[in-house]
Amino acid sequence: MAVWPADEEELACVWQYGRDRGLPPLILGRGSNVLAPDEGWPGLVVITTALRRAEWRENSVRAGAGCSLALLAQEAAARSLSGLEFACGIPGALGGAIVMNAGAYGGDMSGLTTRVRLWSPESGGREYSGTEMGFSYRRSALPAGGRCVTEVELRLRPDAQAAILGRMAEYRERRRQTQPLAVASAGSVFRNPAGDFAGRLIDRAGWKGRRIGGAEVSSRNANFIVNRGGATAAEIKELIAAVRADVERRFRVRLETEVRIL
Numbered sequence: 001m002a003v004w005p006a007d008e009e010e011l012a013c014v015w016q017y018g019r020d021r022g023l024p025p026l027i028l029g030r031g032s033n034v035l036a037p038d039e040g041w042p043g044l045v046v047i048t049t050a051l052r053r054a055e056w057r058e059n060s061v062r063a064g065a066g067c068s069l070a071l072l073a074q075e076a077a078a079r080s081l082s083g084l085e086f087a088c089g090i091p092g093a094l095g096g097a098i099v100m101n102a103g104a105y106g107g108d109m110s111g112l113t114t115r116v117r118l119w120s121p122e123s124g125g126r127e128y129s130g131t132e133m134g135f136s137y138r139r140s141a142l143p144a145g146g147r148c149v150t151e152v153e154l155r156l157r158p159d160a161q162a163a164i165l166g167r168m169a170e171y172r173e174r175r176r177q178t179q180p181l182a183v184a185s186a187g188s189v190f191r192n193p194a195g196d197f198a199g200r201l202i203d204r205a206g207w208k209g210r211r212i213g214g215a216e217v218s219s220r221n222a223n224f225i226v227n228r229g230g231a232t233a234a235e236i237k238e239l240i241a242a243v244r245a246d247v248e249r250r251f252r253v254r255l256e257t258e259v260r261i262l
């Protein structure tokens with residue numbers, strides 16, 4: 001069962017509904033970084049995309065966790081505010097981007113985030129500073145008790161609009177050239193190991209284009225697994241395991257998944 005609460009009050013209601021019925025909650029933004037089980041989630045899927053109020057100020061924005069990251073980047077550009085250019089091609093919501101510390105082209109969420117509002121059934125909504133979020137490479141450590149990101153404040157800075165739009169166009173082009181954007185995927189499968197690139201190792205191991213069922217290691221970017229039609233989560237997981245074992249055998253590097261396998 002999926003629910004789309006529009007504020008913290010509704011979030012509290014649906015949480016209680018799930019708790020009363022023994023349904024384990026799963027919080028999602030746009031689901032662009034998760035691999036869901038073939039049989040579906042055996043509980044309550046709390047989709048945060050209706051939390052999308054945004055309040056723009058001179059050098060910052062305070063926005064709901066459900067706001068599209070790409071649309072926020074566009075709106076920032078329209079207001080001649082710089083900082084979110086790196087995010088213009090990341091297909092997630094703001095809350096998911098905080099949890100994943102999403103980033104690209106030298107920028108990430110940790111560099112912009114000043115406040116995060118977290119909701120939990122025990123203490124309701126509470127505000128945390130960016131540093132309390134425990135950000136690291138493609139990770140955050142939500143403070144104990146914080147369950148759901150509901151609002152985020154980002155610090156931006158004024159810049160010439162042409163320069164901002166120029167950087168966004170360049171990043172979009174780089175993405176178009178290096179990522180299989182026309183086919184379904186969950187983005188980078190593995191985190192880059194220290195000092196190297198997961199895609200380089202997978203490519204060197206000869207995995208580009210190899211398939212299990214409908215799941216294929218992308219020929220454009222070896223760190224993406226694309227769905228060539230009808231791929232099951234089981235096939236994708238099998239391919240992930242095979243790639244990981246082969247890379248470890250050849251290069252003695254144990255790749256960790258960036259994709260969240262539910």
Ligand SMILES: Cc1cc2nc3c(=O)[nH]c(=O)nc-3n(C[C@H](O)[C@H](O)[C@H](O)COP(=O)(O)OP(=O)(O)OC[C@H]3O[C@@H](n4cnc5c(N)ncnc54)[C@H](O)[C@@H]3O)c2cc1C
Nearest residue numbers: 029030031032033092093095096097099102103148149187
């Ligand atoms: C084509 C493509 C390109 C991508 N490029 C990039 C890239 O350049 N850089 C990058 O970092 N990522 C990239 N990604 C991955 C993904 O888009 C990002 O990680 C994004 O920030 C995830 O946001 P989401 O809303 O989809 O999160 P989801 O996939 O919905 O969730 C991700 C995790 O966060 C949790 N979560 C989500 N929302 C909340 C919330 N409000 N409160 C608490 N927990 C929550 C979920 O339970 C899950 O564990 C790409 C993905 C694709 C498909």
